[in-house]
Amino acid sequence: MEKFKTLKAIVAPMDRANVDTDAIIPKQFLKSIKRSGFGPNLFDEWRYLDHGEPGMDNSQRPLNPEFVLNKQRFQGAKILIARENFGCGSSREHAPWALEDYGFRVIIAPSYADIFFNNCFKNGILPIVLDADTVDGLFKAVNEQEGYELTVDLEKQIIIKPDGSEISFDVDEFRKHCLINGLDDIGLTLQHVDDIKAYEEKRKQVTPWLFG
Amino acid sequence: MAGKTLYDKLWQQHEVRDNGDGTSLIYIDRQLVHEVTSPQAFEGLRLAGRKPWRVDANLATPDHNVPTTDRDKGIADPVSRLQVETLDQNCTDFGITEFAMDDIRQGIVHVIGPEQGATLPGMTVVCGDSHTSTHGAFGALAFGIGTSEVEHVLATQCLIQKKSKSMLISVDGQVGEGITAKDIVLAIIGRIGTAGGTGYAIEFGGDAIKALSIEGRMTLCNMAIEAGARAGMVAVDDKTIEYVKGRPYAPKGDEWQQAVSAWQDLVSDADADFDQVIHLDATTIQPQVTWGTSPEMVVGIDARVPNPASFSDPVKQEGAQAALKYMGLEADTPINEIKVDKVFIGSCTNSRIEDLRAAADIAKGRKVADNIKIAMVVPGSGLVKQQAEQEGLDKVFVEAGFEWREPGCSMCLAMNADRLEAGERCASTSNRNFEGRQGQGGRTHLVSPAMAAAAAVTGHFVDVRELN
Ligand code: SF4
Numbered sequence: 001m002e003k004f005k006t007l008k009a010i011v012a013p014m015d016r017a018n019v020d021t022d023a024i025i026p027k028q029f030l031k032s033i034k035r036s037g038f039g040p041n042l043f044d045e046w047r048y049l050d051h052g053e054p055g056m057d058n059s060q061r062p063l064n065p066e067f068v069l070n071k072q073r074f075q076g077a078k079i080l081i082a083r084e085n086f087g088c089g090s091s092r093e094h095a096p097w098a099l100e101d102y103g104f105r106v107i108i109a110p111s112y113a114d115i116f117f118n119n120c121f122k123n124g125i126l127p128i129v130l131d132a133d134t135v136d137g138l139f140k141a142v143n144e145q146e147g148y149e150l151t152v153d154l155e156k157q158i159i160i161k162p163d164g165s166e167i168s169f170d171v172d173e174f175r176k177h178c179l180i181n182g183l184d185d186i187g188l189t190l191q192h193v194d195d196i197k198a199y200e201e202k203r204k205q206v207t208p209w210l211f212g
Numbered sequence: 213m214a215g216k217t218l219y220d221k222l223w224q225q226h227e228v229r230d231n232g233d234g235t236s237l238i239y240i241d242r243q244l245v246h247e248v249t250s251p252q253a254f255e256g257l258r259l260a261g262r263k264p265w266r267v268d269a270n271l272a273t274p275d276h277n278v279p280t281t282d283r284d285k286g287i288a289d290p291v292s293r294l295q296v297e298t299l300d301q302n303c304t305d306f307g308i309t310e311f312a313m314d315d316i317r318q319g320i321v322h323v324i325g326p327e328q329g330a331t332l333p334g335m336t337v338v339c340g341d342s343h344t345s346t347h348g349a350f351g352a353l354a355f356g357i358g359t360s361e362v363e364h365v366l367a368t369q370c371l372i373q374k375k376s377k378s379m380l381i382s383v384d385g386q387v388g389e390g391i392t393a394k395d396i397v398l399a400i401i402g403r404i405g406t407a408g409g410t411g412y413a414i415e416f417g418g419d420a421i422k423a424l425s426i427e428g429r430m431t432l433c434n435m436a437i438e439a440g441a442r443a444g445m446v447a448v449d450d451k452t453i454e455y456v457k458g459r460p461y462a463p464k465g466d467e468w469q470q471a472v473s474a475w476q477d478l479v480s481d482a483d484a485d486f487d488q489v490i491h492l493d494a495t496t497i498q499p500q501v502t503w504g505t506s507p508e509m510v511v512g513i514d515a516r517v518p519n520p521a522s523f524s525d526p527v528k529q530e531g532a533q534a535a536l537k538y539m540g541l542e543a544d545t546p547i548n549e550i551k552v553d554k555v556f557i558g559s560c561t562n563s564r565i566e567d568l569r570a571a572a573d574i575a576k577g578r579k580v581a582d583n584i585k586i587a588m589v590v591p592g593s594g595l596v597k598q599q600a601e602q603e604g605l606d607k608v609f610v611e612a613g614f615e616w617r618e619p620g621c622s623m624c625l626a627m628n629a630d631r632l633e634a635g636e637r638c639a640s641t642s643n644r645n646f647e648g649r650q651g652q653g654g655r656t657h658l659v660s661p662a663m664a665a666a667a668a669v670t671g672h673f674v675d676v677r678e679l680n
Binding site for chain 1: 335358360470
């Protein structure tokens with residue numbers, strides 16, 4: 001996993017509540033057995049005017065000029081601001097894979113669906129929770145000012161606005177540690193092999209039917 | 213000191229270690245595996261040179277991509293076929309039990325786990341699928357995970373988790389005639405919203421829940437995720453134990469006795485403290501129909517499509533406007549005047565034998581209306597299909613003009629050939645009415661199996677109680 005420390009980037013606004021994982025990456029792209037290459041199909045149904053299927057040459061497809069990520073001013077954005085309950089719906093990790101493949105490393109929203117939130121950290125994306133009013137303020141600023149950029153400093157847990165003012169945010173210690181160091185959870189858990197084995201021995205006595 | 217909730221008990225029984233940073237290492241008793249969210253996990257395992265920690269804790273089946281017609285011809289779409297073949301190969305390579313496409317036990321993961329007794333009370337159950345909450349119906353801690361976590365469970369039999377807050381949703385009193393678990397859960401989501409349960413593990417309780425069959429409780433817990441909660445659960449009672457008894461993976465002999473006595477404790481203590489308690493009056497619940505593009509956009513059959521102006525919250529107002537536009541509906545239209553084009557009875561929410569019986573009861577002696585392009589019934593597993601055929605339900609459906617299909621996810625998410633065309637309106641017993649869920653531009657209304665069958669035979673939504 002790629003390490004995350006600080007990021008300064010253009011911000012794109014996704015101004016809808018309850019953006020679900022079917023919208024982030026429609027199901028036909030879930031047929032892939034790979035972990036990469038989902039970026040061109042991020043928000044596929046909103047982004048293109050035709051119907052997308054795996055294997056199409058996306059560079060030849062008609063773009064929806066109304067869709068926010070297709071606007072010139074948001075090209076190269078790496079930070080996405082969104083509304084309540086972002087990422088609701090399925091557990092598909094293809095959603096953060098698509099966001100990451102497209103280039104997003106930070107999402108800022110008032111709330112997220114649990115599984116999606118969790119999946120982001122495992123893929124080097126930092127999902128930040130800010131209160132609805134603060135997020136609303138960011139939406140206004142992004143819409144008013146072309147090329148609006150934010151700096152996100154994970155170590156200090158602050159977002160720095162173009163005028164130098166700061167917004168602080170919370171993040172779980174463990175998740176922060178993993179993101180900053182690019183650590184993989186499995187490696188960490190395998191440091192506790194003895195604990196797992198001891199637990200299994202104990203459970204085999206109490207609930208033998210769980211060990212076939 | 214206050215007593216423990218069911219969730220507290222399940223958590224404590226599975227805590228391998230407290231990591232001291234707000235997370236714990238939690239032991240996983242059962243992992244269900246399907247073709248969509250597992251290939252990258254197996255690939256990760258291979259790349260790292262790791263082996264599954266406990267092969268016998270995993271059970272696999274393909275469900276999302278499998279065709280529901282002409283099974284013997286295989287899968288036509290090469291991309292879908294490769295995904296299913298990849299699952300077959302991974303299960304062979306790693307020695308994991310798989311009910312492959314031609315096995316009678318194949319079906320939707322959340323149907324086959326309980327059917328086989330592979331889901332047991334007191335277990336932790338995970339799957340790379342958000343509707344894993346279904347298995348909470350057995351007094352189990354069951355939740356959906358992402359692919360990285362699937363790999364984590366394969367490699368370590370554990371997950372790093374943060375304990376959720378606890379919520380009790382008590383449905384008090386009894387529901388009226390013709391009201392099902394699906395109506396109860398849609399009414400709950402209508403009340404608390406699709407994010408109402410975010411960060412919580414929900415326990416469903418109250419007399420109306422106690423009165424539900426185990427299959428009804430599965431329908432209920434299945435949609436806990438639609439209320440934002442990763443896990444939903446119902447306490448163990450005699451019905452739970454009766455349901456599990458004799459199933460292939462259930463304990464036998466002495467171990468059965470031992471298990472039953474352990475399972476009796478899988479209830480919240482009378483003096484347990486929940487972080488939040490919500491009461492719902494069962495007697496007021498009507499048959500539910502969703503009108504929008506989120507499960508919380510739901511009303512009773514006797515209501516009208518809401519007017520966006522009636523929402524005070526501007527975000528909700530805009531959401532309602534966008535939903536009506538997508539759904540092609542006018543505000544204030546009576547729900548029972550909405551005509552449908554297709555009917556789908558199936559999915560992990562409503563494809564079990566009781567669901568099919570309820571739908572067949574309505575279909576019996578009636579005909580699918582002329583304006584319905586297709587009404588299909590997709591059993592949740594090969595064994596559900598077999599049981600239904602033994603009861604003659606397939607004939608009832610076919611005589612009424614429904615299509616009787618092979619088991620799988622089918623038009624719940626339209627990864628196979630079953631889907632809605634743009635603009636088509638569907639009465640569906642599945643769990644998500646998101647834009648494009650059942651096919652790009654398709655319009656989904658979530659209902660119970662009986663309500664779906666009623667829409668099929670009348671051509672529009674109708675109060676199923678008028679047909680009984
Ligand atoms: S039936 Fe639908 S919701 Fe259930 S597992 Fe299949 S696709 Fe998911």
